[in-house]
Amino acid sequence: MAAQLSAGAIAAIMEGDKRDKPTFQIVACKKMVAANPSKPGDRYRLLLSDGNHNCSVMLATQLELQSHIKLFPPKSCDSSYQLHLYIHCSYQVIVILDATVVASADSVNNEIIGNPKLYQGSSTSNQPTPQGNQSRPVPNNKMASPSGKQGFQSNIQSPVPSSKGSFGGNFSRVGTGLNNNMGSPPKSQPISSLTPYQNRWTIKVRVTNKSDIRTWSNSRGEGKLFSMDLVDQSGEIRATAFKDQVDKFYDVVEKGKVYFLSKGTLKPANKQYTSIQNDYELTFNSETTMMPCEEEDSTIPNVQFDFRSITQLQDTNPDTMVDVIGVAKTAGEVQKVTIKSSSREVSKRDVSLVDDSGKVVNMTLWGKEAEGFDASVHPVVAVKGARLSSFGGRSLSVLMSSIFQINPDIPRAHALKGWYDSEGCRQELQSISESRGMGGGGSTNWCTFKEVQEQNLGSGEKPDYFTAKATILFAKKENSMYMACPSESCNKKVIENGDGTFRCEKCNKDYTEFQHRLLRRFAVFATLDEYVKCNVADLTDNQWITCFQETAEAILGKNANSLGALREQDDAAFNQVFQDAVFSDFIFKMRLDGDM
DNA sequence: CCCCCCCC
Numbered sequence: 001m002a003a004q005l006s007a008g009a010i011a012a013i014m015e016g017d018k019r020d021k022p023t024f025q026i027v028a029c030k031k032m033v034a035a036n037p038s039k040p041g042d043r044y045r046l047l048l049s050d051g052n053h054n055c056s057v058m059l060a061t062q063l064e065l066q067s068h069i070k071l072f073p074p075k076s077c078d079s080s081y082q083l084h085l086y087i088h089c090s091y092q093v094i095v096i097l098d099a100t101v102v103a104s105a106d107s108v109n110n111e112i113i114g115n116p117k118l119y120q121g122s123s124t125s126n127q128p129t130p131q132g133n134q135s136r137p138v139p140n141n142k143m144a145s146p147s148g149k150q151g152f153q154s155n156i157q158s159p160v161p162s163s164k165g166s167f168g169g170n171f172s173r174v175g176t177g178l179n180n181n182m183g184s185p186p187k188s189q190p191i192s193s194l195t196p197y198q199n200r201w202t203i204k205v206r207v208t209n210k211s212d213i214r215t216w217s218n219s220r221g222e223g224k225l226f227s228m229d230l231v232d233q234s235g236e237i238r239a240t241a242f243k244d245q246v247d248k249f250y251d252v253v254e255k256g257k258v259y260f261l262s263k264g265t266l267k268p269a270n271k272q273y274t275s276i277q278n279d280y281e282l283t284f285n286s287e288t289t290m291m292p293c294e295e296e297d298s299t300i301p302n303v304q305f306d307f308r309s310i311t312q313l314q315d316t317n318p319d320t321m322v323d324v325i326g327v328a329k330t331a332g333e334v335q336k337v338t339i340k341s342s343s344r345e346v347s348k349r350d351v352s353l354v355d356d357s358g359k360v361v362n363m364t365l366w367g368k369e370a371e372g373f374d375a376s377v378h379p380v381v382a383v384k385g386a387r388l389s390s391f392g393g394r395s396l397s398v399l400m401s402s403i404f405q406i407n408p409d410i411p412r413a414h415a416l417k418g419w420y421d422s423e424g425c426r427q428e429l430q431s432i433s434e435s436r437g438m439g440g441g442g443s444t445n446w447c448t449f450k451e452v453q454e455q456n457l458g459s460g461e462k463p464d465y466f467t468a469k470a471t472i473l474f475a476k477k478e479n480s481m482y483m484a485c486p487s488e489s490c491n492k493k494v495i496e497n498g499d500g501t502f503r504c505e506k507c508n509k510d511y512t513e514f515q516h517r518l519l520r521r522f523a524v525f526a527t528l529d530e531y532v533k534c535n536v537a538d539l540t541d542n543q544w545i546t547c548f549q550e551t552a553e554a555i556l557g558k559n560a561n562s563l564g565a566l567r568e569q570d571d572a573a574f575n576q577v578f579q580d581a582v583f584s585d586f587i588f589k590m591r592l593d594g595d596m
Numbered sequence: 597c598c599c600c601c602c603c604c
Contacts, residue, residue, distance in 0.1 A: 216598060225598055242597055273599045283597085337603040346602060366602070391604070399601050465604080589604080 051114035190234030275321035311357035318390035326353030331375035362433035392434030458592030516564030520552035
């Protein structure tokens with residue numbers, strides 16, 4: 001028994017009417033060129049028939065609907081299927097958000113029902129394609145101002161199967177021209193319906209995050225950019241403005257505000273750098289317009305988190321971006337660290353984050369967020385787009401692009417705070433981050449130097465870290481000490497002024513004293529226990545390593561200042577210190593710098 | 597067209 005098609009539904013939908021769960025037949029199916037070759041998700045365009053008309057539609061990729069595709073693989077494109085469809089119609093493009101098979105191709109003998117003609121617009125006289133009415137006037141966002149009057153309610157029956165909750169019906173249909181009066185509110189479509197296949201659209205979005213302006217310079221050129229996170233009921237997307245667009249939009253865009261945003265280039269998103277849930281991201285171009293929405297529209301949500309519990313982080317691949325929420329149980333002191341690549345100094349603070357999955361994770365804050373953080377009141381911390389790393393097992397870093405919120409007013413935060421105050425604060429929770437200074441731990445990368453070579457460690461752009469048991473073979477004592485600035489954590493080499501004072505260029509100050517500092521080079525031989533047995537005489541795997549102050553002091557068993565004094569007073573004893581270090585064994589945690 | 601996000 002063949003199901004009835006919803007005759008006339010295509011024309012009705014295209015002309016602004018709404019149809020609940022119309023039934024169509026799929027008369028053709030075409031796999032599109034992958035939008036993002038690195039992503040397995042394919043994109044399909046279907047030719048639907050309501051018995052009267054054909055219409056080309058897109059399947060939304062973000063939906064679990066992809067599983068339906070298995071029912072009509074490209075091989076059997078010519079077969080006919082009937083689908084019970086929930087559709088969302090937006091600017092000249094119908095995007096299928098959900099569908100149910102109600103009849104197989106076999107049940108209609110693989111034949112096309114009726115004699116459908118391509119739908120070519122409401123006036124069928126001279127519209128060559130369904131896109132043929134592009135020549136009609138389009139809403140002019142510069143003239144239009146939102147009045148709060150709602151347009152066509154798409155009234156989607158089935159919520160999008162997504163963690164983001166229900167897919168509200170606040171999207172409007174635009175652009176068919178029929179009910180498009182100039183001066184009416186800008187019509188918008190959902191973020192989730194944006195694709196590279198459609199280039200005229202308007203979305204109504206809240207800016208939930210806005211970056212500073214950043215400049216870049218590389219082999220492909222240089223320029224400046226800023227990026228922002230945009231959210232509506234249907235989802236989220238990241239947008240970036242370059243160069244001229246920075247000048248045009250940076251001051252217009254205000255975090256938290258709602259905008260009508262029209263036109264831009266959609267391109268595949270690189271998920272490596274964001275936790276924004278969209279296969280695409282948006283690049284502003286010369287046609288892009290962005291109009292503030294005059295009145296606050298509370299139907300446009302704010303930041304959308306997709307939290308993972310701390311225990312789940314153990315099973316999440318490192319070097320990905322995650323959303324996390326937890327209670328700050330403890331926080332370390334602010335530390336000043338010097339960035340190797342730029343010699344820049346930044347503040348960092350490690351925070352222990354706990355949640356009701358019963359686990360603790362270490363999260364690093366940087367800069368002002370590190371300096372201003374107070375864990376004594378155990379605030380709830382929510383982060384969108386924290387970087388998960390494998391350091392110490394699993395740990396987190398809050399990036400410049402992350403959204404970092406303290407005590408956000410969301411249900412999950414209140415629940416966590418309640419859990420912490422009533423029981424969590426007294427529980428002994430297990431950390432998924434190795435505590436600092438520990439030599440062991442499941443994640444320690446034990447290597448011999450031979451293995452370091454075999455694995456090409458240190459050949460990437462980033463440094464590699466490994467741990468080796470090694471024997472000191474030789475301690476080079478020449479030029480191993482220098483006169484350093486006496487001020488704390490400066491360590492800059494001072495210049496002797498000749499009058500008994502010492503100049504530090506970094507501090508721009510003269511001092512009456514200096515401190516000795518060590519910068520040591522040791523030849524070492526790395527071993528693993530079974531490796532040493534057969535290779536102890538083989539010194540091909542020796543390695544020069546550089547040790548800074550604290551490590552060198554540990555190896556030599558003397559602090560730098562006493563060693564400096566010894567050098568001046570007793571040359572033989574000074575030399576003996578270096579001799580004594582030879583053939584002693586240590587466990588070294590080493591950094592092998594990349595990009596050498 | 598960025599995608600650096602630091603340290604152990």
